[in-house]
Amino acid sequence: MSARPRLGIFKMASCDGCQLQLVGCEDELLAVAGALDIAFFAVATSKKDDGGRYDLALVEGSVSNEEQLAHLLDIRARSDFLVTIGACATSGGIQALRNWRDVDEMIRVVYATPSYIDTLATSTPIADHVPVDFELRGCPIDKGQLVELITAFLVGRRPAIRDESVCMECKRAGATCVLVAKGDPCLGPITHAGCGAICPRFGRGCYGCFGPKERAAASALAAHLASGGVPAEALVRKLRGFTAWAPAFRDASDALDEG
């Protein structure tokens, strides 16, 4: 049994929703558990991190304080293949909205006893701090993509996780384009696929929770939506969602913000 690759699932600043996707993989969970030694998975098992090496480490969450940074460096040093899972880990998450604000002021406003709070000024993705072998996007990640990632890791193939637009999935699924047919501002054309175009399939615009696709022309889409009457503030809010700090969205929203 010791020949099974060791899997560790770790978290930084996050809501645990991505880790829970693995628990939700009911059909596949047994197969995963059979093929991998789940050596650390705090939300699902009582095992402690034994300080050993991990063949595959899944890291959820962003780096938001010094303690997390030290933990991350330790995990990286003990892991062969490190995969970041979810919007927080891959782009800083919703909590990266504070990167545009004065963190001290926010602490004063939000917390009764600000002195208890020890935090960094920014919430940043894992890849800003350590090398990352693969990123799994989404808020939360997609179950199917998680199983594909683990299967691909075990079998030795490139995960079939496509860095293409949500539109590609939307069109394959036969959904009607909400942007063209309803004028709903949709971030699908600039957003990384993987969700199966779930929002457009239910008739609403994509809000970019998988973050930018490669060559995401966020400014070009924003310019088009602006020409159709969407106000700049609304576009900034649209781009500053769960993956606000991802460079393509950040730069475009900053440009809109500056007018």
Next chain:
Amino acid sequence: MQFLERAALDALFDALRAEGRAVLGPTVVDGAIRLAPIDGAQDLPAGWTDAQGPGHYRLRRGGDATFDGYVVGPDSLKQVFFPSKETLYRAERRADGKLGFSPVLPDPGASAVLGVRACDLAAARIQRAALEGGPYAEPRHRARREAALIVAVNCTRPGALCFCASTETGPRVTEGADLVLTERPDGFLVEAPTQAGRAVLARLDTRPAAADEVAWVDDAMREAAANMGREVDLDGLPEQLFGRLDHARWKIVAERCLACGNCTSVCPTCFCSTSEHPSSIDGDEASRVRLWDSCFTEEHAYIHGGGFRPRTEDRYRQWLTHKVGAWVAQFGTSGCVGCGRCIAWCPVGIDLTEEIAALRQGEGIAALPAPPAHACATDEDLVPRAATVTRVERESDDVVTLHVAVDEGLQGVLPGRFCQVSLPGIGEVPISISGGDGALLEHTIRAVGRATDALCALSPGDAVGIRGPYGRAWPLEALAGRPVVVVAGGIGLAPLRGALRSMIARPDEFPEVHLCYGARSPADVLYAKELLGWMEVPTMHLHLTVDHASPAWLGHVGVVTRLLDARSVPAGASAMICGPEIMMRFTVERLAQLGVPDERTWVTMERNMQCATGFCGRCQYGPYFVCKDGPVFSFDQIRFLFGEEGY
């Protein structure tokens, strides 16, 4: 021509159902007219009107309950004949360790598609040419196509984005339909150009059309042709586009283009696909799934190490120069049928007709070369055959040669051609034939990615899948009788080895062969033992160089082009080249200086060949598909594109 009362339209559904046909037709779904299963005339979008513009589509309910208020929605026959996602085969690892491959072929029940427009019938013809009209025919596409009865309609009121009159693909239905309906206020004029259509018509209660009604159809079609919302001038366009690959417009359009792939997804002729190799977690069961792809994705132009079309302008140019350019040379028709979908469904409203008008300004090239003619189609189900590794030779620290025995044997194993080598659940890669015959193949593979890593790690007795061989071989017959210079770089020696062996075996036809071979370092020299043997062959002259070496290396040091001079390139020589593209570019120039003309210089191109049969579109290179028209080309066929960045 017959006349069918409007009220009798439901009888058409009854007639189709009486033949056991499932009926697909236009119907309103989620704010658009989609192609979906429908039960009767009540599901048709009577009284609906579409307002279409660049990046804009809105439906509203109009006055009359007629069908002339709307044109095409996002769907076309592409969805019916070429689904966006389908499993091609399943593979399993059997108890004896062998691989079993079983094709997944559709068993489409009889169907009928209603409301198909002339543009979409032209598009279906064009897709058929791509998927069934080359050297290989896709049986899944054919099965679905043959199962469908087409009830077409003549467009009497073209939309704002329609330009089928310019592309000569409408508005009148002239091909591909079993029944053709033309709507009048009181009913439908019906033609039945095929036997299948006449059988359905016979079940309907119709009367012969009056002479004035027949004349009315002609008038209506003339009027429709004159009322197109858009127009485009396709005349001489391929030459013009390929003459202006550096046009400033490519960059201008790229500033708006999102490279999202909506245009290609809604285009009724775009047929590019990609595939995935899902497997069970233990890897014992796997399949291959094909899905729609787009030349706007990065992965479409992926060859080991990265994409060669990184910029959006590269991708837009790739699309347009193919669609309304090289398509003509490949399929005898433009790939645009004037349906306007790419304009409507582009999220930012890029208008192809505007782009074409802007790009027409400037000098063209004289003519686009034509791809070679192919023998007519044979079925190709894309399923590998089970094979076994019999021997593994390690050539260098990242290159191995696999000897592979294919259970059923193979036809047409010739140097220069390639096979698709697959490991279920991991992937499939095109690998050139570096030796062998029908019973045993030799494949020299460099570990550059997951699939090639896994192939390089195989041991004797391991199972693999083999498809092929595919592509054009080195033209040894055309090369015979002259001195031949063979220039190889790195693993580029692999596809040349078989040709060298053949030339050595035929000294009368190949009295003087020079091999100029450049490798990265002495440890990277392939086939070292065989090369040593060749040094003893009187007709063979070996010139070997490495990019760098330790001082203990007594051979040449420097790039392979430095080996090319009057000694290695005799007067009147022909040349064969394989290596990295940039090395080939400089080699061709050097050979030209030494008097070897383009038409006697043969090169082999590397592109992202995924299906190897011309279906997937990924290796499209100007008027060619590298997989079936190449990979071996005479340089004069590709000079006009060779080395063009992003191509």
Next chain:
Amino acid sequence: MGTPASADLIGDILLFAGLTPPMRAKLAAIAAVEPLPAGATIFEEGDPAGDLYVVLDGRITLSVRIPGEPERSILSLREGELLGWSALLGRKRVATARVVLPSQVLRLRRSELLELCEMDHDIGYVIMRQAFEEMADRLLATRLQLLDVFGPRKR
């Protein structure tokens, strides 16, 4: 060392094809043919400017020292190629020249060569032009080497 060169021998060298018979004679007067055994070092990286050579046959490699790594051969020269072009510019030797196969070279004495080029600009032009051609070829070849066209190494 070596035997004096003849004008005929100069005429056989492609590099000097542009020289008239009297020019060849002048060049022959400052040149000698030298046989070199395998393993000999002609000059070393960092040596002061020295003579100019033309390889008549055999094989000579240029190598460079890389701190912390074994010496690496980067270019080999063969029949008809120029060796030690830095002589024409008065620079230090930029690489080490080693004889890997028994070779013969034509050696042109540096100070006399430069003097000849100064006195007879027609000769100077031909020689400088040929050196320039050779530099251009080598620059191109070096660029291709730099591109490391064989793709990334596996980690």
